[in-house]
Amino acid sequence: xxxxxxxxxxxxxxxxxxxxxxxxxxxxxxxxxxxxxxxxxxxxxxxxxxxxxxxxxxxxxxxxxxxxxxxxxxxxxxxxxxxxxxxxxxxxxxxxxxxxxxxxxxxxxxxxxxxxxxxxxxxxxxxxxxxxxxxxxxxxxxxxxxxxxxxxxxxxxxxxxxxxxxxxxxxxxxxxxxxxxxxxxxxxxxxxxxxxxxxxxxxxxxx
Amino acid sequence: xxxxxxxxxxxxxxxxxxxxxxxxxxxxxxxxxxxxxxxxxxxxxxxxxxxxxxxxxxxxxxxxxxxxxxxxxxxxxxxxxxxxxxxxxxxxxxxxxxxxxxxxxxxxxxxxxxxxxxxxxxxxxxxxxxxxxxxxxxxxxxxxxxxxxxxxxxxxxxxxxxxxxxxxxxxxxxxxxxxxxxxxxxxxxxxxxxxxxxxxxxxxxxx
DNA sequence: ACCGACGTGAAACTTTCGAATGATGCCTCT
DNA sequence: AGAGGCATCATTCGAAAGTTTCACGTCGGT
Numbered sequence: 252x253x254x255x256x257x258x259x260x261x262x263x264x265x266x267x268x269x270x271x272x273x274x275x276x277x278x279x280x281x282x283x284x285x286x287x288x289x290x291x292x293x294x295x296x297x298x299x300x301x302x303x304x305x306x307x308x309x310x311x312x313x314x315x316x317x318x319x320x321x322x323x324x325x326x327x328x329x330x331x332x333x334x335x336x337x338x339x340x341x342x343x344x345x346x347x348x349x350x351x352x353x354x355x356x357x358x359x360x361x362x363x364x365x366x367x368x369x370x371x372x373x374x375x376x377x378x379x380x381x382x383x384x385x386x387x388x389x390x391x392x393x394x395x396x397x398x399x400x401x402x403x404x405x406x407x408x409x410x411x412x413x414x415x416x417x418x419x420x421x422x423x424x425x426x427x428x429x430x431x432x433x434x435x436x437x438x439x440x441x442x443x444x445x446x447x448x449x450x451x452x453x454x455x456x457x458x
Numbered sequence: 459x460x461x462x463x464x465x466x467x468x469x470x471x472x473x474x475x476x477x478x479x480x481x482x483x484x485x486x487x488x489x490x491x492x493x494x495x496x497x498x499x500x501x502x503x504x505x506x507x508x509x510x511x512x513x514x515x516x517x518x519x520x521x522x523x524x525x526x527x528x529x530x531x532x533x534x535x536x537x538x539x540x541x542x543x544x545x546x547x548x549x550x551x552x553x554x555x556x557x558x559x560x561x562x563x564x565x566x567x568x569x570x571x572x573x574x575x576x577x578x579x580x581x582x583x584x585x586x587x588x589x590x591x592x593x594x595x596x597x598x599x600x601x602x603x604x605x606x607x608x609x610x611x612x613x614x615x616x617x618x619x620x621x622x623x624x625x626x627x628x629x630x631x632x633x634x635x636x637x638x639x640x641x642x643x644x645x646x647x648x649x650x651x652x653x654x655x656x657x658x659x660x661x662x663x664x665x
Numbered sequence: 666a667c668c669g670a671c672g673t674g675a676a677a678c679t680t681t682c683g684a685a686t687g688a689t690g691c692c693t694c695t
Numbered sequence: 696a697g698a699g700g701c702a703t704c705a706t707t708c709g710a711a712a713g714t715t716t717c718a719c720g721t722c723g724g725t
Contacts, residue, residue: 263566356515
């Protein structure tokens with residue numbers, strides 16, 4: 252018997268996953284969570300697999316929750332389940348310790364198979380995802396640091412360097428410094444181009 | 459008895475909505491559709507309400523499907539159900555003849571109430587959505603001219619004023635002039651903010 | 666025929682951004 | 696202990712971007 256925890260902020264999705272797994276005799280849903288925090292709190296030892304959404308309406312996001320859960324010993328495996336298959340999301344999830352990365356539009360059989368695989372301790376990456384990861388391995392090292400990503404997000408919201416500095420309690424010089432690094436890593440030379448590039452590769456999420 | 463058709467390309471969401479409505483004695487799901495085309499085909503007279511997702515993986519999108527369904531006489535009411543609440547999406551759906559606009563993260567009771575309201579012929583806009591529509595009504599006349607939209611698109615791609623001028627066979631001064639008008643209409647004061655604002659209201663589609 | 670609104674274009678001027686360089690302190694990994 | 700990555704801050708300068716103000720058509724209306 253495989254015990255599941257479903258973490259998703261959409262009640263409809265929780266109900267759907269619950270209904271799906273209810274038809275399988277060896278799977279049982281033992282809990283639900285509507286936020287990242289809740290997911291961490293409910294991932295006690297009696298849970299075998301956590302189905303984790305990456306996007307939550309507010310608070311802790313799925314990747315962080317995954318990290319928190321996995322850093323404990325005897326932690327359940329985490330299967331990430333999301334709408335998007337952007338590089339940044341996938342990489343973040345895998346790096347956070349996810350055993351698998353599934354898309355919400357996947358056929359039910361695939362979900363169920365992935366749950367069973369994860370319960371056996373296997374990694375269950377969708378084929379498209381695996382290919383993407385491989386491509387990422389060969390890509391130049393251009394991962395933004397978390398601080399840089401934070402700055403870039405504010406830039407994408409249209410804030411000026413001064414605004415960003417105030418918001419993050421930094422000097423304007425520091426913001427510029429971060430931007431230089433961002434430009435270098437993204438191989439661009441203006442803030443709008445950086446935003447365009449980041450959107451393309453899924454490093455930032457539109458409002 | 460209210461007969462429902464569920465149109466969504468995510469099996470999980472279909473299952474979730476099905477499970478949700480199964481608990482209500484006066485609601486019955488009489489069909490499912492995984493694409494816009496399928497939704498149109500299955501919206502025969504025996505259906506009272508269509509739950510319509512706006513985003514489909516490919517082919518006909520929800521707004522077009524809604525239009526097709528509603529243009530027939532004796533057509534079922536269409537409740538649009540989506541992840542995003544951008545102005546453009548909402549406006550498009552309502553204009554296509556949707557009786558309601560709901561977000562997927564809405565609580566189940568709200569969904570069910572909306573279905574019943576739609577079955578009675580009432581309009582069931584989520585409060586947040588209604589407010590947004592109203593705001594749109596009162597908003598200053600901020601429609602961009604086609605030339606302005608053209609410029610803004612290039613800005614969103616990260617091009618400099620000089621690049622844009624060259625591409626559109628203009629002087630740099632003219633590009634700036636267009637930008638001034640764009641800023642005024644969007645009520646912002648920088649190019650990146652303009653792009654953010656345009657993305658928010660759906661005037662620009664990200665790559 | 667006149668007026669005004671609007672899209673378009675343009676100059677001069679101010680502010681912000683980005684490039685280049687350098688420096689400090691704090692981590693982690695080796 | 697040393698190397699390297701990251702975050703922080705500073706100064707200087709030239710290049711963009713943004714502001715202000717003006718001008719010229721075209722079009723619709725009273």
